[in-house]
Every structure is written in structure tokens, then in C-alpha cells.
Amino acid sequence: MNGGEQHTGTQGQDQERTGGGNAWRYALYEGADPAGRIPVQNVQGSWPPGPGAAFRPNPRLGRPLADPVPADAPPPGVPPLGAGRKPAGRALLAWLEDARGPRLCRVAGSSGSGRTHLLTWLAAACPPDHPRPGRRVHALLDVEGLTVRSATARLADLLGLTAGTPAELLEVLQDGTPRTVVVTDLDRAGGAGLPGTPERVAGELLAPLLSVPWLLLVVEAAHGPAADLLTAAAPGGAVLDLDQPQWTDPEKYAAWCARLAGHPVDPAATHPSPGLAQLAARTPGAALDPDRPPAERATALADTWWAALPAAERGALTALSTAEGPLSTELWATLPGAGGEPTVKSAADLLPPPPMADRWRLRPDEVAHRVAADRPPVDHSAMMWEVAGGIPVRADGGPDLAASDPERLALLLRHASLGDPATPMLDELDLLLYAEPASVTAAFQRAKDAGAPAGALADAWRLAVPDRDPLARPADRAAVLHAFLTGRDDESAAHCAELADARWHTVWNRPAAGPCMTALGIGPTAGSLLIADGTALRLTDPATGEPGPVSGESVEAHPRALAATPFGGALLLDASGTLRPVAVGGAVGAPPGTVETLGPCTAVAGHHDALVFGHPDGSTSHSTLSTGLTHRPETPLHDGPVTAVGVTDADGGTLVVSGGEDGRVWTWMPGRPPLPAPVDRRPHPVTATALGATPAGLLLAAAWSDGLLRLRRWGERHRGADIRLGATVRSLAVTPDGLVVVALPEAVLALTLVG
Template identity: 35%
Template sequence: MGMTGQGHAIPPLRAGRRPAGAALLGWLDDDRAPRLCRIAGAPGSGKTHLLEWLVQACGGEGAPERRRLHAVVPADGTSVRGVVWALGRRLGVVARTPGDLLSALAESDGRTVVCLPGLNRAADPARLVAELLDPLLRLPRIRLIVEAPEGSPGALGLTAVEQPAVLDLDLPQWTDQARYQHWCAGLNADSAGYPSPGAALGHTRPEAPVTVAQLAARVPRRGDGGLDPTTADERVLSELWTATTREGGTVGLLADPAMLTCAGPVAVTAALEDIGGPIPAAWDAAGPALIAEPDPGVRATLLRTRLIGLDDRAAERLATVPAPWRGAWALWPNSSIGWPGPVASLALGAGAYAGQLLLADPGGTIRTVQAETGVPLARVATPGPEPLRALAVTADGEVLLLDASGGLEAVPAPGGTAEQPSATAGPLDALRGAAEGGLSALATVPGLPGSAPAVADESGSVHWYQDGTVLTERLHTGPVTALAGAVVDGRPVLVCGGFDGTVRAWWPGTAPQAEPSARRQGPVNAVAAAGTPAGLVLAAAWADGLVRISAPHRSEPLDLRLGSQVWALTLADGRLVLGTSDGIAAIEY
């Protein structure tokens, strides 16, 4: 269609639909327009084509802010949970329920434009409207574009909150007849179908749904005669889940967990919406990570990690699937091993705590588990508990606590007493004095005996104590939100993450690197670091749930998600341990 005033290219819109395209762009531009726009029309009227064009025109970062689509989620076959998870993924928040998503969006300062093609083809359009779309429209900064024909369940429910602007493609004013005829001539199509492109091409007849029996016949069989999902076409398995849900008997498909991980996650999510049991519960817990994961191997290892301690037989059946990472142990709610609750802070033990991990919950209660197996051990006696920003363990087993208000306290190693002088007292006083703002992060450097802790502050600076002197470097714009230490080639290195979304590595006493080790949108929740003979291993977790691991043995960073926010990280004996809002898991990478 040309260029906007800001120089943004608008792709051509075929079949004479320029009036409809101009109307959509005008709706995006007009703050006085209804916040809901509904695209209507009979099958073949070009609704899908129009919305695909809109996504091309306004879905990228280069689109003008006033016209930008922030999230596009096709509703075909989706359930309420599936749409929530997909929207959260696209908007950079971890959301399991409509309430989670609504709470996150309510805190947003700018407007958010969401496009939902195929509302009438959702698993339950009326339920999707009632439980998610209507509540979204009650948020003043949300604008919503949906595809829903006149009289459909989705269209009827959407009027509850706001009367929509309706773009009905069956009406001729939205199609330039001369351009339509020219388009038909180029394709040798029947221009008598005006204004419907589908009628011109003869594509208006709906297809009859395929039955479970027909779909099952298209799935390869194992030697024992059972279905073999590992060699089946993903689309066929997805259609099988959808058809089985429609005809009944979904529970039977749960006997083989590979039936879930080899099918498309949207179809599986819709099928499991109201089914209980360990496997559906694990799928629900991992859902925000599963919903957009294209690799069946990653879906399998993710579901397996969520099943550890809950359904070990099902987890074992997924253990042989090749994947770039693998869960070693995990502690989730109702785990047969034990459950520490949400893990807000995490530290690798030393001294009397050697071979252990220290876990702090959001209230500040600290527990220990075996680093190798995750088996719970004991509770650490502390003056609190009170909410912590971080905890760390010195080489001699002293536990350092940084509380939510920035206060720093040392808990003696087991067998020690509060009256005994702390080896860290003097360095900690010096570090406190060097901070330019409130303390915001804390770390020790494993493998460097006698070293003092490192701290970071809300001004963006990191502080290291060495030979009676504090070395300081400002590494972030805004607060430092995470800090870790390691030894590489005998030298300490500090890795920090910030509210600015960057991750940086700093060797105290040298100039910082010009470019960050990683940069993404959103705050960094946690970092971890470890030295190896080959170099530095670095891991970081952002607020949207993504964890990135950079290691010398990997040519590219490894990205993974568990379906929860990751609040804490540590590296222990070649494994990455993740403290989450649900529990804790150790993975091999």
C-alpha cells in the first residue's frame, strides 16, 4: 500500500481490499475509536488474508508505535490456558492463569494491542471471551482485534464490555470493485463472486471434520501394534488430540507421554484443559514454556523435568528422547522426595555446608539439600527469618544474608558462635561504605579461599575487596539485580545482571568489557558463574522466564524455559540449579 509518514513500508493488499486495510490502520490511529475491533464475514471473505496483511504491516519492531501489534495469537483450536500462555510469551511475562496475565498488563504504562485471528475456531469461543477477552477489555490500555463472524459464540459474547467497531467483509464498501476485478483477471478467477475472494477462487465450502479412527489410521505403528508418536506427523497427532477431545476419550492418550510431546502443544493444551492427574498437572506447570516450543525433544525433556518425583514412570519413558538439556533432579509440590516451596535465593555450600545447596524461600527461611540429588537435609538457624535479596556462603561456611531492605548480616558457620570475630566483618564494613546506593546483590567467589564477598548496589556499581582496598566499577544503568563470582585461570571474575536487561562479566582491576555478555528486554532475575579449564560458564535468567547458558563447550548459547519465573541460579558440578516460583530443578547441559 506504500509508505507511512514515518517511512515504514506497508505491504500490498490484494483482492481490492485496500479500503478494509485503510480502515484497520485508521482504527489503530484513532484513540477515540472503540477499543475492540471485530473482523466479520462469511467463509472465504478474506478475513484471514486481511489479518495476515495487518501482521506483516504492523507486527514488527519497525512499525510505528501507534500502529504496532504487540501480540498476535491465532485462536484456532486453542483453549483459555493456551491463549493466556501464548500472550504471556509474546508480551514478556510468565502467566499461567488469566489473573496472572491481567495483573501483569494492569501494571503496564503504555497501550497494548492484541490480535486474535480465528476466535470462532477456538476450542470454546464463549468461554475464551468470558474468562479472558472481556476481562482484558476492562483494562483501559488494552485494544483488541478479533476475527469473529456475525452470530458466532465469540461475537455474541464480546458485546458485554464494549460495543465493537465492526469490519464486515461481506459489505461491498470494504472492497474496491475495479481492483477486485483486476485481481480476478490475473488469476483467471470468477469476478462474479464480488466482494468475496474465496467465492472467486471457489474456496468457500467448509471441510467435514476428520474422525479419530481416520486420524489414528495415519499414525505409524510400533512392533506391538500400538501407535508410534515419535515417527508420526505432528499435524496428524495434533488433529488426533482435537478429534479425540471432540468425540471423547482423551484420557486414553495419556498412557504414552510421547503422545503429548510429539503433538502440537496448542492442541494438547486444549485437550487437557479440565483433566486432572500428574501428567496434566505437569503440563499445566510447564505450559508457558511448552506453548510456543517448536522442538519435540525440548518439549519432552521439559515435561520430563516437571514429572520428576510426581510420576517417575512417565518421566522415565521420556528420558531417552534426545534434547539439548536434561533434568537431573527436581523438587515440585507433592514431590515424593520433598518440596522446599518457592526458592527465592540460592547458594552453593562450602565449609561445613560442602556438597550442599542452601535455599531461601520468599520469607527468608533457609533449608539445605544435597547438591547431587536434591534430597532435603536440614534447616539453617538464622536470626530472622525475613525476606532476602540474596544469600552466599564463604569458604569457611559462614552464611551471609542480604535482606530486602539492603541490610547485610553474617551467620556463623555450624559450630561457631556469634561472639567469635567474623573474617568478613572488616571487608563488609568497607564494602558498605563504598556503596553509592542501597546494597542490591551479594556473592562470594568459590575456589578463592580468604576472599571477601562482593556486593553490588542500586546505582549500578559492583564492589570487590582486595588487599584492604575496595575496587568499584559501574556496570549497569539502574540497579544491579544479580551477582555471582567464579575463578578462571586463577583470577576472580564477577558476573552481574541488571534491571537494564544486560549481563556483564568483570575481572576486578581491569577495565570492563565494552559490550555486555548478553542483553535482552526486561530485568535480569539471577546469574550464575563457574570457572572451568576451558573458560567461564555463565548463566542468566530474565523476568520473562528465559534462562541462557553460555559455556566454552557450546558454539552457541543454550536458551531454556521451565514455565515459571526463575528467581535464583547456581552452578554446581557441571549442573545448573534453578530456583523458581514453584520449586527447584537441577539440569545437565
């Protein structure tokens, strides 16, 4: 495995990587190698992208990350790695544990060289809970057929986070948590109809990730433009080229070849490519020149293989080549010219086994090129109608999309989009709800690239970020699309709400200029909602979401918390941890000198004549401004910083809620001991909390970093609603009428529980 030159960091160094406009910069302590792996404790802090961005102290500085895996836990067994590839496997494991190694390892090689298999093995051998921290893979992302947005959403989901854009993902990765990400099939990103997507994924998503000091990246990419972008972002990165013979043990490879079923394989002629050997075992009379490069041998072998095929199997494989993506055996058998299930199964036996069970495509690439060269261009319009013929029919004669296979609907949409990027099928709401989400995202991307205007459905799909496992069910997808269609396409919103049959619905939806914070007005601003959208602060009607004129001065682009104060203004906690007063309509947020006496805080909320604070040590406090009296539980309720607080009237007193980095949600009342246990807990940091006394009872709202928003009425532990809205919720407010106002990166929504 080879690597490039590395450089030494200096005190307070400004480290910036190639990565477009998404790259962050980091201040490193002396001795840190900016091209290598930088322990969290060696990073002083960071600056977000853009001019004039405020410095953010490293949240882990001086506070080591607790390892949830016991050091004495038994290590998992290492799965077998065949085809003589143990040298490559050992090299990857050594790179993974090398504290002085580069942060990028690219696995290269020709098609069929076993890149995907090797990286799948690595992820299985190194689970996230491995007792050795140096042997952990936290996400295995297959980007075949994905766009930048769908790849970003799936990666965030795999990491227990939520993000719809690379910038959002970079933002949530600034938590100082070491992670290792494995990416496979970069060269197949986008699929047919989206040329250049591998380069876009490399440049817009992966290259910026390489700027994060505590993140390691293993990427499968052959030599080419996408690989060049990664090299530019990490010039010292390691490269493991599986076409190089030293990464395959010749004797073990020969023994593996001898066990292949079918025709005899000459290991010297196919070494070091397992895919070439598997194809040779399916090809009678294969004779290869071992001195030729793997790609040339693959081309010659594909010609021999194709010439030897029976006519029926040729037809089945030609049909598979028209799909423009992997297919199950069942769907493949229904394609025009496929010849039915028996012929397809016979044809499948003539292909190397797929990386994923029952997801067939022509491989290696030379096989796909050979089959495509013998067929006429695909008539996508005709294929669309052929695929549509397999959709079940309702009693009224219309297509029953709900009863159809999501894979078939994805293929239908793929051909429709390839034939016409602005296809009217993108206006068919039920098709979007029941098809595989990645195909829908790719179709919307083709329409955008072709210059088609984005309508309400396209915008709602983008904001909902459906390319995540939690939205695999159409009902869950319908619920979140309903949220973003409300106020823009009320007919579609109502249809989604009916299908979702959820315990919540959206009352209003307003677009936002940037990441938002919200807070209920108190004192002079009581009855209004304060919303800061990264540009200005406005007083808003909580019943309708109708914004008033700008009421406050400009605010930071990434605020952390917002609280109304009894003085008529507000307090804003910015992303760097600085708390400052903000004037609202001429009223001050706090008298001069007030903020300076408060000490460090990580969360803030206002209530009547009081302010509630969360602190870095896990404690919370309630300060009455008129008396100067402060209450706080005797011991901190959270392990690590408090990340969100809320407060309301309850039971003749004041009830405080807090959420922490430890994933726990606690409640307590000033002057009384806290409850013996948290009211909720999840294995993700809390990002927002709110409490409110409503006509239906006390309502608790809490959100976590994986995107879950949980609404519960007090005492209804097993009811309420768990909601995912396509982004991490950073701010919540509960109005006296029972609306839950949710601030998101590009929108503010008002939700209500039903029943």
C-alpha cells in the same frame, strides 16, 4: 467505527478494570484518561492483584524507552487490501495511530465477512519494526482451537516473553513497554468439546490485558458472550462491524466480484461479505435477496450450494466436517468417505479459500451447519480407529508415532478425547511428544473439565508449557518434560531424557508454593541452599533438594532477588525495589542501619565477607563488609538497570557477573578492569545470572525474559546447553558440586551439564 464514553484520570488515581482476579491497578498522573491510551510517563506505578499488595514504582518513570528503530528508516510498503475493504483498513490504521483513542478495538461481522483477512493484513502492514511507533503490531495470535493456557503461552512467545498463565503474563508485561496485540478467531477458541472457551479466553486472558495502560488490543469477535466480556472490560472500546456497508467501497467490491472465477456474482446481493461472494461464485443458480441480513443470505446460499453438489464431493465435504478442526489436504484425503486425493481437491475447489494455506475447514459457518445437518452424529471412537490406521508400523508391529504426521496424531487424540475425556491415550507419552501440542493441551483441559485427576504427565505438561515455537521439535519437548517428570515418574523421565539426548539433565525437582528465589548459603549457612517460595524461607540440601524446616520469616509473594549474608541471615529484594534483611534461624540478615546506607539497588548477591549490588544506572558494586571497601567499574557496564548479579571465587580473586535490562551479560573482578566486551548478549532483558567454581571448571548460568536459560563452562563458547523450562527463570545458583539450581514459579530444579 464507534466507541463509548471515556473518563478522565486524576492524581494518584487507583485504576482497576474488569478482568477477574488478574487485573492490576495503576496510579496515574493528573489528566491521564484511564479508558484511553496512557503514555508510560503518565503512570506512577502499579499494584498487583490481591489485597495488601505492595506498590511497584513504574520502571520507566523518568527513563524514556529508547526506540530501536531509526526514525528515518524507510517505511514498509502497505500490502494490497482487496474486496473494497480499504475504508475498513484506513479506519484500523487511524485507530492505531490515534493517541486519544480507546485501548480496545473489536472487529465484528458475520462469518465470511473477512475479519481474519483484515487483521492479518493489518499485522502485515504494521510490522514491529515500522519506523512510525503508532503503526506497529507486535503479535498476531490466532486462538482457533486454543485453550486459555495455550493462548497465553503462544502470545507470550510471540512477544519474546515466557508465561504459562494469564497471571504470569500480566506480571511480565509490567515493564512499561508499549505493545499492540492482534487476536483472531476468538469465537473458535477451544474447538469441539470445550464449549465456553471463547468466553474463558476473553474473561481470563484478554480482559485482564486491557488493564495494562501501555497495551493496545485488536480482537476479532462477533457479537456474543465473548464480545460482551470484552465490552464489560473496556466499555469505551471501538467496534468495527464489517457487516456495516460503510466499511466496503461498493464500486471496488463490484470490480473484485467480477474477477472471481466460477459463476457470475451479483455484488449487490453479496455486499459487503467477501465470503458470501466467494461461495456464490462456486454455486450455480445462486439468487439472493440483497435486502436480507448477511447471515440469512448465507444460510439460503449454503442450501443452494449443497443441493448443487455432486455426490462424490458431498462425501468429501462430509468427511471434512467430522474432523472438528482445520485439516491439510493430505490428511483430509485419508478420512473415511473422503474419496481420495482427486475427489478432495475437487471438493476443495468448491469452498472459499482458507485464511491459511492448505488448512481446510467448512466456511462460512452456515456451510458447516448445512453439511452437519445432513450427516449422522460423529462416532468418535470409530473415527479414532480409522485415523489410527494411517499411522506407520514399526518392524515389531507397534505404531511408529515418531514417523507419523503430527497433524494425524492430533486428530487421533482429538477424536479419542471427544469420545472419552479421560482417554487412556493421555497416558501415552510418545503420543504427547509427537502430536501437535495445542491438541494435547486441549485434551488435558477436557479431562480436567470432566473431573479426571491430573497425573504426573498432565502436571509435567502444564509446567512445561509446550505450546511455543521453541518446543516444536519433539526432542526439545522431551527435554523439558524430563525436567518436570524427574522424581514423579522416573520411567517416563528416563524415556524423555533418552529421546532428548541433551547436554543437560535434571538431578532433582521439587514443587514450590509460589514464585521462588534461591541463593547459596555463606558463612553460618554455608553448605545449604536458601529457598524463598513466596511464603517462607527454608534451608535446603543442595544435593537432594530436600527442604528443612522453616528457617526464616515470611517473605513477599513476588521477590526479585535473594542473597545470603555473612551474618547468617539473608537480604531480600522485593518486587517494589525495597531491600530488607531477613532473619534465618535467629541470625540477622544485616546489623541495624546497614541496609539504609546502601542506596538504591536492583539486584543483590552475597559472597564470603562481601555483598554485590546492581544499580538502576547500570553500574555494579562489590562491597567488603569487614573493611568497608567498595569496588565498581569506572563506567556503568549496562544501558539501563542491572537486573541480576552473581559472584564466585576465580583466578585467585573474586569474579562478578551481572545481567541487565539491555540483554548483556558482563563479568569483572574487583581491582581489575572489566573485559572489553560482554561475555553474552541477546535482545531480551536478563532475568537471572550465577557463577560457580565446579570440579569441571568455572560455570556461568544466565537467563533471559524470553525463557532461555544458557549454561556455559568458562572458555566453551560454543558448547554447553540452551534450555527452556516453561517459565522465566528469576533466580539461579551454582553449587560447588556443579549443580545449577533453577527457581521457577511452581518448582525448583537442579540441573547438571553432561560431558
